[in-house]
Amino acid sequence: MNGSESFVRKCLGDFIGRAIRFHLRRFFNPVPLHLHSDSDDLPDYSNTRSRIHEIVEMRDTDDGGRDTATADGSISSVMGIALQRMIHFFELNSEIVARRENQSDSYYADSFCVRPASVRGLKESGGVIELSEDDVQEILLDIEEGNAFLAGIRACRFINALLTWPGVSDAIEEAGGWGKIESLATIFQDCTLSSEMLEESHFILLSNVKGLLNKIVQDSDELKIVEQTCEDSLRNLWKRFRCGTRIQELLQLNPCINIFQRELMAGKQTRFPSIVEATEWA
Numbered sequence: 090m091n092g093s094e095s096f097v098r099k100c101l102g103d104f105i106g107r108a109i110r111f112h113l114r115r116f117f118n119p120v121p122l123h124l125h126s127d128s129d130d131l132p133d134y135s136n137t138r139s140r141i142h143e144i145v146e147m148r149d150t151d152d153g154g155r156d157t158a159t160a161d162g163s164i165s166s167v168m169g170i171a172l173q174r175m176i177h178f179f180e181l182n183s184e185i186v187a188r189r190e191n192q193s194d195s196y197y198a199d200s201f202c203v204r205p206a207s208v209r210g211l212k213e214s215g216g217v218i219e220l221s222e223d224d225v226q227e228i229l230l231d232i233e234e235g236n237a238f239l240a241g242i243r244a245c246r247f248i249n250a251l252l253t254w255p256g257v258s259d260a261i262e263e264a265g266g267w268g269k270i271e272s273l274a275t276i277f278q279d280c281t282l283s284s285e286m287l288e289e290s291h292f293i294l295l296s297n298v299k300g301l302l303n304k305i306v307q308d309s310d311e312l313k314i315v316e317q318t319c320e321d322s323l324r325n326l327w328k329r330f331r332c333g334t335r336i337q338e339l340l341q342l343n344p345c346i347n348i349f350q351r352e353l354m355a356g357k358q359t360r361f362p363s364i365v366e367a368t369e370w371a
Contacts, residue, residue, distance in 0.1 A: 102286030105277045109292050112270050117141050117164035139264035144256045147362035171244035172291040178241020197315045201322035202231040210329040225345045235323045236356030242316045245305045247361035252302050267298045
């Protein structure tokens with residue numbers, strides 16, 4: 090492919106990404122407030138948006154009310170992040186399932202943190218060992234994969250809660266339905282634009298929204314089991330490598346323990362807001 094062809098494909102991928110974001114904002118976000126006008130005779134743009142912002146809002150999972158992460162009501166932005174986590178999860182799951190040795194019929198991976206360094210831990214022949222650079226990379230890769238699974242499953246739960254909330258589907262249909270977004274996502278997929286615009290590739294999940302939602306709903310119970318298995322594996326990894334220890338001799342021998350601790354904590358904190366009934370705020 091020559092440079093001009095690649096440039097055109099990038100422009101097309103960028104255009105599709107911008108167009109899909111436009112429609113997602115139109116579906117899920119309220120009309121922005123007028124901040125720079127003293128006039129009382131302001132134009133009414135409410136008919137350019139759906140009613141979804143009047144039906145639901147986001148609320149931080151770990152807080153009793155709104156916080157700065159969700160107070161602006163940009164559901165479309167969080168949805169975009171969720172789709173990114175989901176496509177990474179689906180692709181990673183396919184890789185792990187393809188290389189697993191057991192003959193499980195499960196569509197999803199059922200074991201985590203099983204690379205040799207992760208299984209062995211810090212002890213060998215009764216003594217504490219110094220982890221090699223290869224060991225550290227294996228362990229970090231297991232943590233990265235586990236965190237990606239947790240983020241992807243939680244993203245699926247967010248999308249499920251949003252799109253199945255009573256009234257949301259009807260509001261989307263009233264605003265024109267998913268047709269335009271699905272057509273744009275299908276063009277992106279059929280033209281294989283991910284090679285030029287990887288940052289927009291998550292939108293291919295919207296090429297068949299009903300199919301995506303059906304899969305999430307049907308697999309919800311299995312995903313809960315996978316999530317619990319993954320959390321247990323990462324929790325065991327935390328214990329196996331003594332994360333949180335203050336024993337200086339151990340930390341001097343293996344300073345990478347602090348890196349493991351940081352990465353495991355980062356994955357644990359990856360959450361998506363809850364979807365709740367919209368309320369009026371003064």
